[in-house]
Amino acid sequence: MSLLELKGVTKRFGGLVAVDHVDLVINEGERLGIVGTNGSGKTTLYNLISGVYTCDEGSILLEGLDITNMPAYKRAHLGLARSFQIPRPFGQITVRENVAIGALFGTLIGEIGEDEALEIGEYYLEKVGLYPKRNEIANALTPIEKKLMEVARALSMKPRLVLLDEAMAGMNPKDIDRIVEIINKIHEEEKISIVSMVEHIMRAVVNFAERVVVMNQGKKIADAPTQEALNDQKVIDVYLGRFALEEQNA
Amino acid sequence: MNKGKYYPLFVAIGIFLVLFIFGKFAQGMWEPVALIMFYVAVGEAFNVFLGFTGYVNFGYVVFMGLGSYGMALVVSSSSMAGLGPWILIPGFLFAAIMAGILAAGVGAIALRLRGAYFAIATIGVNQGVKFFIEGAKIWGGSEGIIISKPLKVALGPHLANAVTTFWADFLVFMIAILAAVITIVFLHTRLGYGLIALREDEDAARVMGVNTTKYKNIAFLVSSILAALVGATAWCLKTTYVFPDDVFALSYTVDAIVIVMMGGTGTLLGPVVGGLIYGILKYWLGILLPGFQLLILAPFIIIIIILFPEGIVGVLKKRVRGKKLEKFIA
Structure with a gap:
């Protein structure tokens, strides 16, 4: 069952479209990874979901309830929680x-x-x-x-839903493993949906997410189970880089 | 429920009690004690807003001024003279209502501003109210209101004299206790936690479910009403007159800021300790070196604030963490 649903969510800063008509469904009890390069619109997407920004277009539904224009503090009372990129x-x-x-x-x-x-x-x-x-x-x-x-x-x-913003950034592999383990354990015990956003730590994504959404220049370019998404041609092109593919083929 | 939480309140009330007894029974000490208590009460009232929200209300004195006007208007209105000593109740009520209305209005607008902008806006409110009263010639204009006569009519000469020499100061003690109770309740309820969260990081607090606008306004309102009560008794009842130049003097806001910063913002005992030190210094320096007191007081305050950036009680709190004394200090 879908817990949170984003329909055509758009946010512009002047001429820059930071989040461009993004549709996204987050299911109850799911572990979702959002990956994308710096500036791909991940943090803006978080800010839209948690209510720091309001959408220019589109709507956000929490269990069918329209929360698009709801102030941030009320969203928190309904069960949206987040961490920040910089604590x-x-x-x-x-x-x-x-x-x-x-x-x-x-x-x-x-x-x-x-x-x-x-x-x-x-x-x-x-x-x-x-x-x-x-x-x-x-x-x-x-x-x-x-x-x-x-x-x-x-x-x-x-x-009901925790949004983690780069919880693993700047850590060494040992710490990443530790924090992924903690998060996975909590997910198991608390039965809540967890969305984790990472820029480039594939190690964390692969060990944590059941499904991965890839963002690029404000658009969602892939949304599939983890392995499938990371092998997607488009994702490799814009995110992992063609070089990685060539290296793999060589 | 854990009773230990309220120990710091007993410490504060204990200090008030010692002061009261000292002032009452030591020859000629009542006036200095009353002055010290005035600073303690002002500090505590101010701390409810500055200490919990981190916003500096530079126009704070406007609420003390309006409070003393509220009391003066009630006492001098002939329709209430029949109430006898009970006239003080509508007096305080009217003081609180006047300050409350202004605080609600100013809060709704100025609390949208942050940091220095808020401070500047509040200075403007104080000056605006003062010049409005003088310019529009309401409530006696720049000549103010003198209530010595209507106070004697309402209370009789004997009681009126007792009010100005004793009961007005006694009521300052009561307001200080009220402010201390409010502070400790804030410290241990959701309201206080929400306020502290917004003081530390307003945006993070909002995302975590704190209705920051509402909470800021509540603290602003409570702090302003406490200020009005202090103004109503310590200025209007004690001196029996209200002059706009006296009751809207910005220097009182500076006193309040210094007391709270020196004692420790957001702590219960901070304004008590700060008010004690500030009041004692101001009084003794005024006697020992009349005219030079500020010259000595100012560097002293700078030194204290450099040595104890978290205030005296803030530093003390850190020192006693994990020790037996911990539950007595907040």
């Missing part, structure tokens, strides 16, 4: 409080108080392996820890 921690408060804010303002908004939110926060910090750092000020974390904290913060919102 945006609430720097001056503790890691535990950061994650508790997710719980207080996610789909459980109004249902839980401070104590429960802090408990939920600790639960997810445990899951991403940050529990020992729970009482540190968020700004004191390393970049990788900040990314993990953002994942925990998004999960504590008890979302």
Whole structure:
């Protein structure tokens, strides 16, 4: 069943069409990878889904409900959560409080108080392996820890769909494997849809995604199960590069 | 529920109690204590907005000024003179309503601005209100309102005297306690968490489900109404007059900023400690080196802010993390 549906979504910045008539369906409980080069419109697409930008054209449906013009905070209450490419921690408060804010303002908004939110926060910090750092000020974390904290913060919102923005960028292969493992484990336990966006870390895409969407210059150029999409001629041409193909054939 | 959360509130009230007893029973100490308490209350009221949202409201004094006008208008209206001492209740109510209406209007517009733009817009509001009152000659224009006579009529000469010498200051203590209670409630509820999230990163907070516009406006409104209550008692009732030049003086906003920054923004005890230090210094320097107090106070404040960028209580909070004292400091 489709959880989120984008129909002809378009966003322009002046003359630049950042996202160009994109149709996309995200299914319940799915692990979807979105890949594309720098400037291909991935982050804009995330911003449109999470409500940071509004669409110029097209519509976005969450379980059939039209959320195209809904403010970002209301989308969060309905179960949309995301992380940011450059982590945006609430720097001056503790890691535990950061994650508790997710719980207080996610789909459980109004249902839980401070104590429960802090408990939920600790639960997810445990899951991403940050529990020992729970009482540190968020700004004191390393970049990788900040990314993990953002994942925990998004999960504590008890979302239906988590959008991860370059959660693995700038990491060494060992850390990538670790974070993919964490995300896959969480997906299994929480039964939520996870969309992960990566620029060029194929290692992460192959190990994580069941399906891959490839973006190029604002357009969706491929949408298929992972292996199929990565072997698509068009994808190889514009994204992986012809050179890779020639090298493969040689 | 975890009762330990509210310990810092008892620390604050304990400090107020010590101050109160000292002021009441030490010879000639009531006036300085009242001055210190005024700074503490102003700092706490200001902190509800600055500390939780990170927005600097440079026109803050306009709400204190309007509060004192609200009280003055009620006390001087002959139709309420029959209420006796109860006249203070509609007085405070009217002060709160006047500040509340202005805060709702200013908040709806100015809170769309961020950073320095917001600060500039709020200065404009203060100057605008002041020149409007003077220019349009409403509420006595630039001559202000003098309430010593109607206060005596309403309360009788004996009680009116007690109000100006004791009860007006006592009410400042009460408002400081009210502001402290509001702060601790904010610190431990969704509202406070949402405000802190938006203080740290407004865009991230929105995406995470915080209705930032609503929350900012709530904090602005609460902080403004607290300011109005302080103005109504510490200025109008204590001095029995309201002059636009006095009650819209921007220097009071600067006092509030210094108190909160020095003590620690967004903490409960910060404005208490900041107000104490600031009030004591201002009072003693005024006696020891009359005319030079600002010359000494200013570098002292610069040094404190450089040494403790997170404020005295902010640094203290860091030091006690994980120790027994932790639950007493917030």
